Amino acid sequence: ISPVELGDKAGEFSEGSVAAFTFDGQVYGVPYAVENLAIIRNADLVDSTPATFDEMIEMGKEAGVEYPFVIQVGEEGDPYTMYPFQSSFTGPVFEQNDDGSYTSDLAIGGAEGEAFAEWLKEKGAEGVLSTAISYDVAVDAFKNGNSPYILGGPWMLADFEGMNIAVDPIPAAGPMDGVPFLGVQGGFISAKSENSLLANDFLVNYVGSEEIQDELYSIGNRLPALNASADKAASDPLMAGFQAASEGGFPMPNIPEMGAVWTFWGKTEAQIIGGDDPVNTWNKMISDIQAELGQ
Structure with missing residues (x-):
């Protein structure tokens, strides 16, 4: 793919959406939608989501249903979904440059990673986290009123x-804010394009226009990357919550390098939740990833 020239338009998109398409200081796509995790709350069971994970679990227990939180x-783990809690311990998966792009230096090891691993073990032992809870089990439990969160x-x-x-920000499990991955959708220009200038103009000034971003939101129900369109979408309280x-x-x-992380990440988390030694298991994962990366 070829780089895209956003020009002055860059400031009209959310910072995270542009960073998602930035590599080695160049932008390689025009974003049109952002999606991320949040806490979805049954407002008939609880009236708020506290700022910390433990407080949320306590409030969930007071709701008097089967699960305080799902x-x-x-069985294979789900590190994408677990990441907002991990990020409150470790921050990003890889070190970041000033422009938000990632280096190849892994950032989830050390004492912070070990602390997250110990948290996984603790919550697994308490039954708050369980490998028996799949996507379908979690969705059914919430839909049937068996969990407030x-x-x-x-x-x-x-x-x-x-x-x-209601949709709320994600409570922190560790000492930092718990933030999710941002999944960003957008358009790219083929490096083999015979008219890259026209393609660039189409992406930036058509796909990147407020009219088209509004329309794509109405079709896909994903928060627009363009700030003006996102602000309109956020008139829906649920979208405002995801924002x-x-x-x-x-x-x-x-x-x-992210491919090497996915190979080991989920299985390691599942093993720790299931009862394996947290520090040794986590550090073995780090060693395995670094070996895969040749570091």
Whole structure:
């Protein structure tokens, strides 16, 4: 793919959406939608989401239903969904440059990573996290009123149609804010394009226009990347909740090295939740990833 010249238009998009398409200081796409996780709350069972994970669990228990909180884990783990809690311990997966782009230096090891691993073990032992909870189990539990809270994205909203729900920022499990990955959708220009200038103009000034971003939002129900369109979408309280939860979020790493992380990440989390030694298991994962990366 070829770089895209956003020019003055760059400032009209959310910072995270542009960072998601930035690699080695150049922008390689025009964003049109941003999606992220947030806490979806059953407003008939609880009236708020506290600022910390433990406070949320306590409030969830007071609701008097089967689960105080549900999150999909599954037998293979789900590090994408678990990441907002991990980010409150470790921050980004890789170190970041000043422009928000990622380096190849892994950032989830050390004492911070070990602290998150110990948290996983503790919450697994308490039954708050469980590999028996798959996506379908979590969604059904929330939909049937058996949990006041679920960690999920806008793709779940259709399942909860007719319920009295709210969307809130994600409580912190560790010492920092808990923020999700930002998944950003956009358009690219092929490096083999015979008219890259026309393609650039189409993406920036057509796909990047307020009219088209509004229309794409009405079709996909994803928060627009263009700030003006996002502000209109946020007139919907549910979209406003996802927007608030996205603040400070980390763009999904767009570097090849991320492939090595996915290979080991989820299985390691599932093993720790299931009872394996947290520090040794986490550090083995770090060593395995670094070996895969040749570091």
